[in-house]
Amino acid sequence: MTETWRRWEGRAVDGRFPLQSYLGGSDHSAVFLTFILGGAGESEKAAIKLIPADRADAEEQLRRWQAACELNHPNLIPIFEAGRCELDGTELLYVVMEFAEENLSQILPERALTAEEARGTLPPVLRALQYAHDKGLVHGRVQPSNILAIGDQVKLSSDSLSVPGERRSATTSAYDPPEMATGGSSTAGDVWQMGMTLIEVLTQRLPVGDSQQNEPPAPPNGIPQPFREIIENCLQIDPAQRWTVARIADRLPPVQSETASQGSVAALPTTPEVVPGSPLAAEDGKQSAKWPYAIALVAAVLVVVFLVARPKPPASLPPAQTSQDRDASTAGGGASTTASTSAAAKPGQAASEGRVVARVMPQISPGALRSIRGRIRIQVKINVDGAGNVTEAHLKSPGPSKYFAARALEAARGWKFKPTLENGQPVASQWIVQFALTRNAIDGSLVRIRP
Secondary structure, eight states: OHHHHHTTTTOEETTTEEOOEEEEEOSSOEEEEEEEEOTTSOEEEEEEEEEETTSTTHHHHHHHHHHHTTOOOTTBOOEEEEEEEEETTEEEEEEEEEOOSEEHHHHTTTOOOOHHHHHHHHHHHHHHHHHHHHTTOBOSOOSGGGEEEETTEEEEOOTTOBOTTOOOSSOOOTTOOGGGGTSOOOHHHHHHHHHHHHHHHHHSSOOOOBGGGTBOOOOOTTOOTTHHHHHHHHSOSSGGGSOOHHHHHHHSOOOOOOOOOOOSBOOOOSSOOOOTTSTTOOOTTSOBTTTBHHHHHHIIIIIHHHHTSSOOOGGGSOOOOOOTTSOTTSOOOTTSOOEEESSOOOTTOOOOOOEEEEOOOOOOOHHHHTTBOSOEEEEEEEEEOTTSBEEEEEEEEOOSOHHHHHHHHHHHTTOEEEOEEETTEEEOEEEEEEEEEOSSOEEEEEEEEEO
16 A cells, blocks of 8 residues: 555645655555645645545544644644545545654664653643543544654644544554443543553553453553553553543652743743643643743653654754854854954963864754744853863853753864964863754854963
8 A cells, every 4th residue: 555655756735735755654544744834934844644535434534634723732733734635536635734753653663761751751742632631532542653753842643633432444553442442532542542652662562451351451560650550540441440631640740850941942832721720730821830841841851852863864964054164264153153262362372263173063853953943042161172172061051952952062072173372382272162053054153262
């Protein structure tokens, strides 16, 4: 079936959505990369999903997608448009969604998540689920492939949302609760799937249970608290005995972190629509110091590091205009990579300006760059020895995102300098490297502190 889907690469849906490349699919659906017109009039990546229009539930599915276009939550993948189309005489339904570069199912073949990474991933997913449940909807497919990273945010897919009690026409899933065989989807079913997902992300394997004997899957040995208790209460055979999403969130320990400043990075919302009084809710009309800023920090630092910031081949790096070949003595400012002096050399001190011989730019994925609004500036203070090597680096101005700051700090440690001379002798020097990040470029500038 893959080749059948692939034959439509290069075509356009509804004359507006080009099928740029085939991203994956099954016998029942296919997902392609496409482009939409963004708010600034620029083309932006999106994902478009196609399914056959001859399915028994085709009309109902189209109605669900169109209704989902009205949903708005920062941890839920937005749906931009849904409709009907025809390609080579084949009637299809399509749904256009926000593009995500990676999901949890792509990570698990490499390694399991640590407990701390799982702790950073879970709250945004719970927030999205709570929002859907509050809207009278169920997700129905909570599993690693539907937990995605976009910029510094963790998001849950939205194309499977439905009302409780509806049955899927597609094949069943190993994540489904026992009652799915005879009943429809439910909020309790989402909780079961969350328990199965937690086991898989922490162990790299799905558990095996015997629902016919009323024996739920048992969490494998080694799963730490509070996840073990959460899993045990998610995987109850009786749906009425399962915890709610709010109860799961309540069991999670509070996050201890600094208050994140609102910067240019797309931030999580301050007042998501969730159950009043639940740990997922921000204070009415106020910005919560814990929610969402703690989640923004945890998601950015712990989750995006393994989803978005995994090492990628050089070809996947953004076509950033990095200025690595510009001469360091060229005058300039702003985002150009120039070497400027913070103070003139004192009389009698024939101190050379020093010259950068190797610049290293932050290795940031295109998806993370696209999350930037405006410009982010990060300053790193570095100490350079007489041989021109960076011996120490620390953040002077980290900017709004710990993820970007960590990448900038790592890059600054790799800079190399022509030795700075004082009275003809090489001496240690101190500099500030400033990186300027936009969604289209990464640039660096340099200011000498001493000598």
